[in-house]
Amino acid sequence: MKRYLRRLGRDVWRSIEEGPHVPILSPVQTDGSTTRLGGGQPIWNHPTKDDLDKMENYAVAFYEISCGVAPDNIDIIINYKSAKEIWDVLKNLYKSSKQAQDKKLTTALNEFNNFKAHIGESLEDSFKRFNVVVTKLSDAGTICSNHETNLQFLNGLGRHWTTTKMIVQGDRKIHSLSLYKHYGELQA
Structure with missing residues (x-):
């Protein structure tokens, strides 16, 4: 602000x-x-x-x-x-106290680690929700690598993305692409 x-x-x-x-x-x-x-x-x-x-x-x-x-x-x-x-x-x-900052980080990490696409949710809606989680994590002071972020997003997509996940995980791009570019590749 x-x-x-x-x-x-x-x-x-x-x-x-x-x-x-x-x-x-x-x-x-x-x-x-x-x-x-x-x-x-x-x-x-x-x-x-x-x-x-x-x-x-x-x-x-x-x-x-x-x-x-x-x-x-x-x-x-x-x-x-x-x-x-x-x-x-x-x-x-x-203005957060140390305890409040720790709680914010813990909450953000839990949301990140437990991210799952909702049944029937579109890829776009899942991406938007996940992007909010990544932003919360960043606001709490933790920046994940592209690899960690992309992998967590893929793992949260669900079973019907299993084949796509296997292909993407085998591609070296998962290490370097930003989340947004990774999402773009999933749409293609």
């Missing part, structure tokens, strides 16, 4: 770090006296171009960070009114 927001511009990211920009407005003064509308309320100066740019960057930051939150975390951030508050909450939410 941080990389994405920084890519939108350093000023967008800065607006999250610093919080919303509030322009400083003051009564317009001429000849030492405050100009007033019809002798009543003072006339205020307008926000500067810099103020407007900062407010626009903040609006972009707030929108993007709000839309980037996972649906199951919307209830957590819904009551916060600034991008900075949301960012601070998300940082604390995703």
Whole structure:
């Protein structure tokens, strides 16, 4: 999320770090006296171009960070009114203790090792599900080799892929192809 927001511009990211920009407005003064509308309320100066740019960057930051939150975390951030508050909450939410990191890794490894295609599931749907598992494993800090990943995917496909698995496992490409290219070869 941080990389994405920084890519939108350093000023967008800065607006999250610093919080919303509030322009400083003051009564317009001429000849030492405050100009007033019809002798009543003072006339205020307008926000500067810099103020407007900062407010626009903040609006972009707030929108993007709000839309980037996972649906199951919307209830957590819904009551916060600034991008900075949301960012601070998300940082604390995703800042894992060692125990939480270990649990995340264990869960991801179990999903990887126990991956099985569902009965009647298409190759494409199996690939999509497996790719999510590999991403979780990567997010938990473990990167498997192409060989390990391809082999696990093949082994999870089920009995009706036995002949194809034997052919692919005998081919040296299983060691070097990325999972996506390996999937492409299975489709051919």
